[in-house]
Amino acid sequence: MKVKYMAMTGIMAAMITIMTAYVCHVPVGMNGGYIHFGDAVIYLAAVLLPKPYAIAAAAIGGGLADLFTAPVWVPATVLIKTLLVLPFETKGVKIITKRNVMSTIIAYFISGFGYYAAEKILFEEGAVFAVTMGQTLIQSLGSAVVFILLGFAMDKAHVKNRFMS
Numbered sequence: 001m002k003v004k005y006m007a008m009t010g011i012m013a014a015m016i017t018i019m020t021a022y023v024c025h026v027p028v029g030m031n032g033g034y035i036h037f038g039d040a041v042i043y044l045a046a047v048l049l050p051k052p053y054a055i056a057a058a059a060i061g062g063g064l065a066d067l068f069t070a071p072v073w074v075p076a077t078v079l080i081k082t083l084l085v086l087p088f089e090t091k092g093v094k095i096i097t098k099r100n101v102m103s104t105i106i107a108y109f110i111s112g113f114g115y116y117a118a119e120k121i122l123f124e125e126g127a128v129f130a131v132t133m134g135q136t137l138i139q140s141l142g143s144a145v146v147f148i149l150l151g152f153a154m155d156k157a158h159v160k161n162r163f164m165s
Contacts, residue, residue, distance in 0.1 A: 005050060009057045009060075016081075017068070020062060036065075040142075040150065042061070042081060043147040063077055083114065093158075093164075112133045
């Protein structure tokens with residue numbers, strides 16, 4: 001099972017990198033930030049993998065995406081993407097549960113406050129709080145929608161049951 005989890009961690013990290021750095025990658029602001037839907041794959045990893053593996057996939061995938069597109073953000077991203085995994089539940093046979101849907105809202109606040117703080121630290125000024133939270137809302141809402149749509153499709157196909165066996 002450990003080898004299976006390690007392989008899935010690598011696959012998820014690669015998918016997170018691609019979804020973050022290249023698919024629907026929209027630069028915003030003056031400090032190298034961008035909107036993406038890679039968080040949807042982080043949410044899937046958080047639901048499908050045990051926490052340590054999901055954290056590794058999120059940190060590696062998000063970190064690599066920033067390394068390729070906006071290197072100044074790598075340390076902040078590794079920390080923030082690690083924290084995004086924590087509210088999600090891996091128990092049970094369903095991907096889409098009330099808790100996991102609510103966790104996308106918690107992830108919005110983790111991401112928004114995290115990147116706002118990082119911008120303040122990195123650039124000693126940062127954007128207006130409302131601007132950062134607005135940009136994060138677009139990214140988080142889009143990622144939540146993608147996660148929920150993929151999750152429902154995967155639940156219909158019983159992916160989590162097959163993955164666990």
